[in-house]
Amino acid sequence: MYLEEYQAGTYERQTDYSAFIPSHINKQWEWRTPEINVLLEQANLELGRLGSYSELVPNIDLYIRMHLKVEANKSNRIEGTQTTIEEELMPIRDLDPEKRDDAREVQNYIRALQHGVDRIIRDDFPLSSRLIREIHNELMQGVRGEHKTPGEYRTSQNWIGGSMPSNASYVPPSHLHIPELITDMEKFIHNDEIYVPLLIRIAMIHYQFESIHPFLDGNGRAGRIMIPLFLLDSGLLKKPCFYISDYFEIHRTEYYDALNRVRLNQDMIGWIIFFLKASVATAKSARVKFGNAVMLVDEYNRLVPQISGSTENVQAIFDAFYDNPIQNANVLSESNSISKQTVSRILAAMHEKGILEEITGYSRNRVYTMRKYLDVFRI
Template identity: 65%
Template sequence: MFIEDYRAGAYETQTGFKSFIPSPINSSWEWRNTRINTLLEKANMELGSLNAYAELIPNIDIYIRMHIHVEANKSSKIEGTKTTIEEDMLPLMEVDPEKRDDVQEVQNYIAALQYGVERITKDGFPVSSRLIREIHRCLMNGVRGEFKTPGEFRLSQNWIGGSMPSKASYVPPAHIHIPQLMSDLEQFIHNDSIDVPMLVKAALVHYQFESIHPFLDGNGRTGRILIPLMLLHEGLLKKPCFYISEYFDLHRTEYYDALNRVRTHNDLLGWLLFFLEASVSTAEEARKKFSNAVAFVGETSRIARQLSGKTDNLMRVLDVFFEKPVQTAIQLASTLELSTQTVNRALNQLIQENLIEEKTGNARNRVFVCKGYLDIFQA
């Protein structure tokens, strides 16, 4: 089927509103627009460079963890959370009570994404309906959607925008269609008899998943988690270092418009071009951030080693900031199994050298940030 000839689906009349049933996607796909070829070539080249760079960096997992924090914050922000990355990294009880639910949602996103990565890389588990449900259960654990059947496809109607389906901006298919639509989606993911580039497949899967909206809540976040998992499972990524939600957040209006135009104008081409441009930019930015982070860690460590006195504990404290650049003294003492006095002595020395800074201005319950390092990933 040609991308340009795609017909997105049909509307089904229900009581007082119409819901949208997306067309199946388990098919071979072609296109006439040569812009797709150009973007695909560039995206694959950038992903190849990112892969090569990631394999050369010692301790790459430290930097990947920072990428995951940013991904979780940006993907959750698209759904309405309002926390900063610094707040997301604090212990929950240190966060303003009004923001704790948001922080918990972001932390759940990190846990769900890491769970998916481990299922694929360690267990060899495929991207499937079962894995999608497991990720969703992890995502919704103990947060605002915890009573909306986490890990189970919905058995009632949902909608996007508006107070009721008749006023909604989009009404997904009735729940009776979900088993068949999710089966088609899963078959497409694993259909080895069709020759579809993986980035094109990931774009189509994301659109289709968001159109099906199989859960009562958490569909956007689950759908965005699927993108790096698919690329990792198919070997397009060697390391889990590609996270596209930051681009989607920066271009949120275009992101939603591109998805909606497939349903309203059959514009699958427009969505695919947007997704490929996002992929090029995401891979480029990831490589730049890794490069800048490596340079920052090297220079900061060099300065710390030249300080007077014993530097062993100093370097240990600094290394924890490179894993998570927002810390409290109690966190550091627990992580490193050092006394709070020893940790505070190291922190004060790092502050004097402007390698970290204290954010609260308080005498107690202080919060320390390695801002230069954090800014690299927030740029």
């Protein structure tokens, strides 16, 4: 079947609204649009370069964790959170109360994505309906929406926009259709008897998941987490180093419009072209960020011997900032089993050399940021 002839689905009339039922996607798909061939080639080339680079760089897992935190910030900003990456890296107790809910949602996103990565890499567990529900359960713990059946597909109607289904901008299928639609999507993820390139598959899977909207809340975040997990599960990447939400957040209107045009105008080609362009840009950007991180860390490592104290303690403090570039002496002391006096002395020396910036202006309980390192991933 050709993607140019894709039929997005049908509408099912309810009492005072119509719910959209997306068509099944577990089929052999082809296309006549040459632009897809060129973009697919570019995207695979850039992903290959990123994958090779990620397997060669020392300490890449450290940089990936930082990359993941920025992904969490961007994905949640698409959903309307207002906290900055700096605020999300600080302990929640140190934030203004009105920002704590947003920060918790971001931290849950990090945990949910890491849970999925661990299940696939450590447990050899496939991307599946069960894993999607596990991820959703992690996303919704202790945050807004925690009472909307975390980890369970909905058993009632939901909608997007408006105050009720009758004035909503989009009404997904009735919950009665969810088991069948999720089963079809899951089969498409793992179907070895069809010949659909992996990036085309995940583009269609992301659209399909967002159209099914199987949870009462958190569908956008869960759907974006599925993208890097699919690349890991399929073997296209060996490391979890591809996070596309930055591109989606920058092009938020185009992102939503491309998804909506599939449902409204049968334009699956347009959505896939957008997704492939996003994939090319994301893979290039990630490789540049990792390269810049390596160069900056090499520069800082040359400064380690110039800071008084045992090399082991100094290096531990540097490594802590590479994992989370906003820290204070109390946390560093506790997490590294180094006396607070020693930690404070190391922090002062790093500050004097311009490695760290102090961001509170206080004389006590100071908080430091390794801003140049943070900017590598944020920009």
